[in-house]
Amino acid sequence: xxxxxxxxDDSPTARLALKRxxxxxxxxxxxxxxxxxxxxxxxERLRPDIVxxxxxxxxxxxVEVTRSIMERCPTPILVVTSADTSDAELSFxxxxxxxxxxxxxxxxxxxxxYERQRRQLIRRLQLLSEVPVVTRHRRExxxxxxxxxxxxxxxxxxPRGLGExxxxxxxxxxxxxxPNARLIVIGASTGGPPELExxxxxxxxxYPLPIVLVQHIxxxxxxxxxxxxxxxxxxxxxxxxxxxxxxxxLVILAPDDRHLVLTSSGRLQPTSExxxxxxxPSIDHFFSSVAxxxxxxxxxxxxxGMGRDxxxxxxxxxxxxxxxxxxxxxxxxxxSMPRAALEEEPTxxxxxxxxxxxxxxxxxx
Numbered sequence: 001x002x003x004x005x006x007x008x009d010d011s012p013t014a015r016l017a018l019k020r021x022x023x024x025x026x027x028x029x030x031x032x033x034x035x036x037x038x039x040x041x042x043x044e045r046l047r048p049d050i051v052x053x054x055x056x057x058x059x060x061x062x063v064e065v066t067r068s069i070m071e072r073c074p075t076p077i078l079v080v081t082s083a084d085t086s087d088a089e090l091s092f093x094x095x096x097x098x099x100x101x102x103x104x105x106x107x108x109x110x111x112x113x114y115e116r117q118r119r120q121l122i123r124r125l126q127l128l129s130e131v132p133v134v135t136r137h138r139r140e141x142x143x144x145x146x147x148x149x150x151x152x153x154x155x156x157x158x159p160r161g162l163g164e165x166x167x168x169x170x171x172x173x174x175x176x177x178x179p180n181a182r183l184i185v186i187g188a189s190t191g192g193p194p195e196l197e198x199x200x201x202x203x204x205x206x207y208p209l210p211i212v213l214v215q216h217i218x219x220x221x222x223x224x225x226x227x228x229x230x231x232x233x234x235x236x237x238x239x240x241x242x243x244x245x246x247x248x249x250l251v252i253l254a255p256d257d258r259h260l261v262l263t264s265s266g267r268l269q270p271t272s273e274x275x276x277x278x279x280x281p282s283i284d285h286f287f288s289s290v291a292x293x294x295x296x297x298x299x300x301x302x303x304x305g306m307g308r309d310x311x312x313x314x315x316x317x318x319x320x321x322x323x324x325x326x327x328x329x330x331x332x333x334x335x336s337m338p339r340a341a342l343e344e345e346p347t348x349x350x351x352x353x354x355x356x357x358x359x360x361x362x363x364x365x
Contacts, residue, residue, distance in 0.1 A: 001028060002026050002029070002047045003026040003027050003049040003050065003125070003126060003129040003130075004024060004027075004028050004029075004030045004046070004047075004049045004050075005022060005027050005028065005029050005030065005048055005049070005050055005051070005052065005058050005125060006029075006031045006032075006033070006039070006042055006043060006046060006048040006050075006051045006052070006201055007019060007028060007031070007033070007051075007052050007053060007059075007139065008033055008034075008038075008039040008051055008053050008054060008057060008062075008065070009032075009034065009052070009054040010033075010034045010035065010054060010056060010057050010058050011034075011054070011078075011113070012034075014054065014105065015032040015034070016032075017106065017109075018032075018052060018080065018106070019032055020109075020242065021106055021118050021121065021122075022122065022125075025122045026122075026126060026359070027122060027125055027126065027129075030044050030046050030048055030329055031048070031172075034064060035057050035058045035059075035060060036057045036058070036059075036060030036068070037060075038070050039051070039053075039057065039065050039069065039071060040065065040072065040073075040180070043069050043072075043073050043075055044045060044072065044073050044199040047073070047075075047328065048076070048129075049056070049073060049129040050073075050075065050076040050078060050125055050128055050129035051069065051075055051076070051077045051078070052067060052077075052078050052079075052080045052125070053065065053077050053078070053079050053080065053094060054079075054080065054081055055079070055081050055087055055094070056087075059240070062079065062090070062091075062094040062097075062099075063089065063090065063093050063094050063096075064177075066094050066097040066098050067097040067098060068217070069098070070097065070098035074098075074133045075129050075133065075191065075224075076100055076104045076128045076129055076130075076131050076133055077094075077098065077099040077100060077138050077263045078099065078100060078101055078102075078103055078124060078125060079091045079094050079095065079099050079102045079103070080103050080104075080105055080121075080289075081102070081104070081105060081187075082105050082223050083104045083106065083218065083219070083220025083224070083327060084220060086104070088220070088221065088223075088224035088233070089224040089228050089235055090225045091221070091224060091347055092193055092224060092227075092228035092229075093223055093228060093232075094297065095193050095228075096194060096228070096232060096288055097311060098133070100128050100131060100133070100190075100191060100333065101124065101128060101193075102193075102217075102218060102221055102223070103120075103121055103124055103218055104117070104218050104220060106118055106121065111361070119133070124190075124350075127190070127306065127334070128190075131191075131333055131334070133152045133312075139256065140325070146235040154263070157191075159252055160173070160276070160320060163168060169333065171240045171263055171288065180296055181209060181297055181298075181299060181323075181363065182210075182294065182297040182298065183209060183210055183211075183212065183246060183290065183294065183297065183299070184207065184209050184211045184212070184298075184299045184301070185211075185212045185214070185286065185287060185290055185298060185299070185300050185301070185317075186199075186211065186213050186214070186300075186301045186302075186308070187213075187214045187215075187230065187283030187286070187287065187300075187301070187302050187308055187310040187321070188213070188214075188215050188216070188302075188303035188304060188350045189215070189216040189279075189283075189303075189304065189305025189307065189309065189337055190216070190304065190306050190333060190334050190335070191303075191304035191305065191306055191332065191333025191334055192215045192216070192257050192303055192305065193215065193217075193225060193228075193229075195303050195327070195333075196213060196215065197228070197229060197232050197233060197302055198353055198354070198357070199288075199353055199356060199357045199360075200229060200233035200235050200237075200251065201233045201234075201357075202357035202358070203233075203235070203357060203360055203361050205233065205234040205235045205236075205249075206235070206236070206248065206249030206250075207209065207235065207248070207249060207251075207360075208248050209248055209363075210246035210247055210248055210249075210250050210251075210252065210284075211235075211250075211251045211252070211356075212246060212251075212252045212253075212254070212260070212268065213251065213252065213253045213254065214254045214260060214282075214283045214286050214287075214310075215253065216279055216281070216283075216305065216309070217256045218256065218360055219256050219257045220256065221256060222239050222253055222254070222255050222256035224243035224264055225253065225259070226238060226239050226243050226253045229251070231260070235251045236249065236250055236251065237251040237252075237253060238252055239253050239254075240252050240253065240254055240255060240260055240268050240270050241255055241270065243263075243268065243269045243270070244267065244268055245266060245269050246266075246268055252268060254270070255270050255281065256280040256281070257280060258270040258271060258272050258280065258281060259271050259272070259273065259275060259280060259281045259282050259285050259286065260281055260285075260286045261285065261286060261289035261291050262286070262289045262290045262294060263289075263293065265295050266293070266294075270308065277309060279307070279309045282309060283302070283308055283310035283313055284309055284311070284313040285313070286310050286313065287300055287310060287312075287313025287314055287316060287317055288312070288313045288316045290317065290320075290322075291313070291316035291317045291320040291322070292316075292320075293318065295318075295320040295321050296320060296321030296322060297321075297322070298317055298320070298322040298323075299316075299322065299323045299324075299325065299360075299363075300313075300314050300317040300318075300323070300324045300325070300354060301324075301325045301326075301327075302314050302324075302325075302326050302327065302337060302338060303327045303332070303337075303338070303353065304327055304333045304334050304335070304338065305334055305336070305337030305338075306334045306336050306337060306339065307336060307337055307340070308336070308337065308339060308340040309337065310340075311338060311340040311341040311343065311344040312344055313346070314326070314341050314344065314348065315341075315344040315345040315346050318345050318347065318348065324345055324347075324348040324349065325348060325349045325350075325351065325356055325359070326338045326341045326342055326345075326348045326349070326350050327350075327352070327353060327356070328350050328351055328352050329342070329351065331352040
């Protein structure tokens, strides 16, 4: 059954181009509107499976429009915008308001990359159109209540793998002294930016350990993502565009079209080498380099995403003596990546992102 799409963009040319790009696919465009008011009215009337959202809509911006849609008629939203604009950071503010992901506008139909990017856009829309956004926002409200409530007395319990879980949605992450902890590495894919923002927001800034993020992101959006995370969390977030040392108080984001490795000298090095798999940057490749060059002393975390990237790398970190944590698949926007990780490394700790943040916040290093 075709999935229905509402296009929201104040440019008639852009609306027509996107509508034509989706022709012949399993996606059916049920409306194309220009303003925030039209967007909200159309979502409530047409009940599309997914909405594409531009940054600016006449006098409105996508942040407020997205927030209104999520409050009144929760619907999956994909931000479709140009990465080369100075306002690209706004796209991640829209994600913070409830949109699921960001995708660049397609090049002209005669461009060499047009067909490949068109197929990627169609696949992304199909995937996100099936995400239960109501469930996601209920979880966010539950986390907000948890932050306001006084902390409960800790109940010690052994960490367990997914297959051994009780009905409780989170498992006990026992906080204690970790004097050998030197580095935190986090991998995420689709749905990752809002989880990273929530996680970093709950950590003190500056944080006493360096944090390295490998986030699958469309080309051109790594810089805006780093800017948004810096602004919204208070941490210093930089993109590893060149070789640098991971330092306490610094959050380092892998570049968007290169891999990242930790070298034997302890430097983070971006690289364009070919590695197995189609993701670039590769979480597996980075995690494996950390396991090889820094045995033990690493906390490896894998969050939401599609596919298996990160599963083998997380298992390598555990074999090297690191601590491994996987987002509870039931709390993930897309659960295939966390589930794959637990197949490879069933002894990993499992928890919702809020509990992972609490664990890192209270870590004794």
